[in-house]
Amino acid sequence: MASKIRESLLVSLSAHQDEYLSGEQLAKEAGCSRTAIWKHIEELRKEGITIDSKRKKGYKLMQLSQQDNITETDILLGLQTTSLGRSIHHYDAVESTQKIAHKLAQEHAPEGTLVIAEEQTAGRGRMARSWHSPKGSGIWMSLLLRPELPPQKAPQFTLLTAVALVQAIEDICDVQVEIKWPNDLLINNRKVTGILTELQADSEQIHSLIIGIGMNVNQKQEDFPKELVDIATSLAIEKGSEVSRAAIVQRTMYHLEKYYHLYMEKGFAPIKLLWESYAISIGRHITARTFNGSISGIASGITEEGVLLLEDDQGAVHSIYSADIEI
């Protein structure tokens, strides 16, 4: 996790990428000495970030790290949020970022804490499935939120996250993304992203919400295992060129923070409208495979709670809380 000085330094340098900032100004903004600034600048240079320095002028950010890894610094430079993604725990390899985020939540980590890994060895998907998370090519991350809400509201955050992700991907990649209820993001009918929302709560109140996001970013089609090769895609495949994982993380945090605030101010209604505008299942004949069997019918909409409504051929309406959807 970045120290407060390092974080302040990164924010200042990235906010003034075309100008030199004096050591004195940087020290004032970070609330530390000029020597401390100098030490942190040297550390950033060792990590591969080019920072020019000129006598009497100060420091100027020239170039980000060229490493393949997505570093904490890459994310913090250019992050346009006030709280989400500001405290980052980056790992090379973990079993699951969800597991770490749950532990951090119990240790009172602040809202907005982001756990991100290059590789997951036991990535978790929905409905007790595993999630393929190979090294370096995707975004495997878990975000900790602490909304003061009852636990029944948690599924709405899956839909809110899906909306933020659609917009982040469209901003960076200029491709059209669709949502398949509740949490699959598809491009050209293939899955590019999944969301796993888990919570720690009592019967009245959410203590922490852990939003897990798995996104295929720079895989080539042949990189997917055979069970996924026909149903999965990556941003790079769809865009036709490599995509910056740091840029996607930054944009995702930006939209998530914006919609999180909107939700807390105005409730789920505006988020629901946005979600419906991206959803492909609504109004279509679908089959929902639940733990208790399959139901087919027309997906007539989602409720205020984010629950899918399915009208079967006899006209009975079923509330679907968790299922795989086939269109």
Ligand code: BTN
């Ligand atoms: C799905 O089944 O569609 C949801 C997949 C969620 C995968 C992400 S990757 C980061 C986080 N850590 C995990 O173990 N799972 C989620």
